[in-house]
Amino acid sequence: xxxxxxxxxxxxxxxxxxxxxxxxxxxxxxxxxxxxxxxxxxxxxxxxx
Numbered sequence: 001x002x003x004x005x006x007x008x009x010x011x012x013x014x015x016x017x018x019x020x021x022x023x024x025x026x027x028x029x030x031x032x033x034x035x036x037x038x039x040x041x042x043x044x045x046x047x048x049x
Contacts, residue, residue: 007046011035014044 005013011020011033023034023043032045 007033007048011046020044 014020019038020035021038023036025034032047034043034045036043
């Protein structure tokens, strides 16, 4: 891998093409940030290293 991006940059790049909205965590121990597509078609997660 020649380039590593912060998770915020990855989310921003995806949101340029597929608008996202933040979702609530399933539980307090969840470490991923959850994002839902604005059109309701699904969701994605991002992890901070």
